[in-house]
Amino acid sequence: MKPLTWIRLFLFCVSAGQFRVVEARNLCAILQEKVDSLLNPPLMKQAEQILRFDKTVMDIGVLTEDDAPKAFRFMCTNVSGRTVQLTRVNTTCGCTAAEVCTGEILPGESKEIVLIYNPENHPGTIDTNAFVYLSSSDTAPVARLTLIGNVLPTADKWARYPYAMDKLRLKQNRVEFREVGSGRRSSERVLCGNSGNVPLRLSASGIPEFATFRTEPEVIVPGEEADIVITIDASLIPAEKGDSFAFPVIIEGVGGQPSDRTLNIMVNRIK
Secondary structure: OOHHHHHHHHHHHHHHHHHHHHHHHHHHHHHHHHHHHHHOOOOOOOHHHOEEEOOOEEEEEEEEOOOOOEEEEEEEEEOOOOOEEEEEEEEOOOOEEEEOOOEEEOOOOEEEEEEEEOOOOOOEEEEEEEEEEEOOEOOOOOEEEEEEEEEEOOOOOOOOOOEEEOOEEEOOOEEEEEEEEOOOEEEEEEEEEEOOOOOEEOEEEOOOOOEEEEEEOOEEOOOOEEEEEEEEEHHHOOHHHOOEEEEEEEEEOOOOOHHHHEEEEEEEEEO
């Protein structure tokens, strides 16, 4: 091939590659714009001439994760001179719920919108929005209501461990082995902790021959975290077990009925 042809081919490849990079960037920008429009849609034009709010931003101060959900009230008045139809209030976070009676708001009539904020499992800065929609504009909200503040972490160190087996606290009570390869050993871990005042040394009963149970560290001292480690040796699994099966592991070393200290193990074998 002639040198000039090589040069032309090279330049074509470079330009094609640059075009694809630009095309990918443009696509990402478009997708980001769509996400932003869903999370933070632009308000209806001249919205303040339809519904007037006593406030649209409320500083709710400092809460803790241990606090119960709290209600915060916004009042709006129809200043448009005509009847409007309130259709919905959308919140942007699972920590916030809206309570409002939808329907007609007559000229000069006021309506209360209540935002209920739940600080549980939401430590850190509060910055959550709710968008108010009318039937006259189903895509552009008439108002954005914002709660700001701060949530302090819970005083209960073990609150994020939802499963309790006496003084043993666990992140989960179910373990899934998604892919246990033929002839291989696979391990899964469960984060746990000792919420009591005495050390815990755990073992397991009812565990099948193809599985083992241990903790790391072996002794869980009071107030400390650890890992429960379940290991499965696929070469020892009986053929009649099939490709998917389950078995329970009863944890010993803590109090309670066996049903209250059971880990459920799910196994999926691949060949």
